[in-house]
Amino acid sequence: MVVTDEYPIPLLEKYPYSAGVVIPPEFANYIYEESRDDRGMKSVDLGAAQAAILGNVLGGMFTTLEQYESRPESINVDVMFEPRLEDFQYALPAETSVEVLEVWAKYSIRISDSAGREITDWAVTAYGKSDQRFMSSRGSIFGEAVRVAVRDLGANIILGLPRDIGFKSWLDDQGAELSP
Amino acid sequence: MNRMIKDLVMLACVMALVGCSTVRVEENRIETVVLDSTDAVAVLGRRHGSSYNTEYDLVSCVANDVGRDGLQVISETVLSDELYPWLEPRIAPIKIEAMLYMMNRPTVRERLNAMNLRYVVWVDGSTETTDQSGSMSCAIAPGFAGCYGMGIWTNESGYEVSIWDIEENREIDQISVSAEGTSYLPAIIVPIPIIARVQSSACNGIAMQIKSYFKGETGETPN
Numbered sequence: 321m322v323v324t325d326e327y328p329i330p331l332l333e334k335y336p337y338s339a340g341v342v343i344p345p346e347f348a349n350y351i352y353e354e355s356r357d358d359r360g361m362k363s364v365d366l367g368a369a370q371a372a373i374l375g376n377v378l379g380g381m382f383t384t385l386e387q388y389e390s391r392p393e394s395i396n397v398d399v400m401f402e403p404r405l406e407d408f409q410y411a412l413p414a415e416t417s418v419e420v421l422e423v424w425a426k427y428s429i430r431i432s433d434s435a436g437r438e439i440t441d442w443a444v445t446a447y448g449k450s451d452q453r454f455m456s457s458r459g460s461i462f463g464e465a466v467r468v469a470v471r472d473l474g475a476n477i478i479l480g481l482p483r484d485i486g487f488k489s490w491l492d493d494q495g496a497e498l499s500p
Numbered sequence: 501m502n503r504m505i506k507d508l509v510m511l512a513c514v515m516a517l518v519g520c521s522t523v524r525v526e527e528n529r530i531e532t533v534v535l536d537s538t539d540a541v542a543v544l545g546r547r548h549g550s551s552y553n554t555e556y557d558l559v560s561c562v563a564n565d566v567g568r569d570g571l572q573v574i575s576e577t578v579l580s581d582e583l584y585p586w587l588e589p590r591i592a593p594i595k596i597e598a599m600l601y602m603m604n605r606p607t608v609r610e611r612l613n614a615m616n617l618r619y620v621v622w623v624d625g626s627t628e629t630t631d632q633s634g635s636m637s638c639a640i641a642p643g644f645a646g647c648y649g650m651g652i653w654t655n656e657s658g659y660e661v662s663i664w665d666i667e668e669n670r671e672i673d674q675i676s677v678s679a680e681g682t683s684y685l686p687a688i689i690v691p692i693p694i695i696a697r698v699q700s701s702a703c704n705g706i707a708m709q710i711k712s713y714f715k716g717e718t719g720e721t722p723n
Binding site for chain 2: 327328329330331332333417418419420447449450451464468471472474475476478479
């Protein structure tokens with residue numbers, strides 16, 4: 321199943337800093353493969369969606385955003401983000417007591433400053449659910465749940481990043497306001 | 501003549517295949533408003549509950565129905581994208597007081613003004629299958645396929661609707677809609693579904709009450 325990679329640009333006041341994000345090919349092309357035959361989904365093509373939301377969210381939070389496929393030797397931006405997908409799980413309606421399909425994902429985002437020093441290694445989660453509808457295919461409700469989870473990842477980054485102690489401390493050092 | 505009888509029989513059959521559902525609507529009108537022709541209304545679904553989701557198709561049905569009466573309606577998809585991430589389930593304001601936090605952001609206020617959005621209608625609830633009984637068995641053999649049996653299930657809807665005036669920052673109306681209907685699936689060789697359109701009835705009940713509210717009519721309770 322391929323998940324949509326069209327997500328909105330967030331409506332934010334930007335931090336007055338430049339940012340970079342490292343999206344390696346294995347992240348941008350990530351496909352979750354289901355090992356069990358009895359769960360209905362064979363694979364979930366998540367890569368384009370997670371890369372798109374990170375680009376949109378960080379692009380909306382900072383004045384400029386540079387995208388890299390690997391970490392550059394010299395950093396020409398104020399702050400660098402390196403996301404990793406740590407875990408992806410889902411629960412089918414038949415596996416829970418409720419009539420919704422749920423999706424979870426856990427990411428770690430290493431954030432470093434212009435000198436390459438680590439500011440924080442931040443864990444952020446994404447959650448989405450969709451309701452099981454009469455006569456609807458499992459693929460469509462699964463796609464909807466993943467789309468909601470990817471949007472939630474963006475919302476969680478926007479809401480949670482200014483509260484992370486390491487990032488907050490870096491912002492304080494820059495003399496910036498706490499939230500975009 | 502024969503053709504007419506045939507058509508009537510066909511119509512009766514089609515009508516008979518739609519099961520019955522009952523709808524109950526209650527309203528707590530906190531204050532009455534006069535809708536300005538430039539004011540837009542948005543219909544949004546609540547998605548923060550852990551065990552249910554307000555269905556996207558129900559919210560879309562309500563928005564389309566309300567919009568048919570000439571009201572300017574902004575769809576859930578458009579507003580959620582325009583205000584991303586402020587209406588995502590994790591962030592969306594649950595109470596009107598929390599809306600201030602969102603509205604105090606200059607970018608948000610500017611966007612809302614550009615859209616002429618004055619009223620937000622929140623729909624919270626779901627339609628669920630509450631009871632199932634009966635059994636059916638189907639068989640396929642060379643030259644024959646068929647089913648025999650009877651399936652019965654009951655669907656129940658429960659929706660709470662809250663209307664916010666985001667310019668005045670207050671809740672102005674509360675509507676409660678419940679609907680119930682039983683569907684049947686008898687099968688003698690061919691299964692014939694007789695479906696009670698419970699969610700659709702709830703949608704009509706909600707939309708009718710919202711339209712009545714914005715027209716300044718006295719609340720009425722349909723059966």
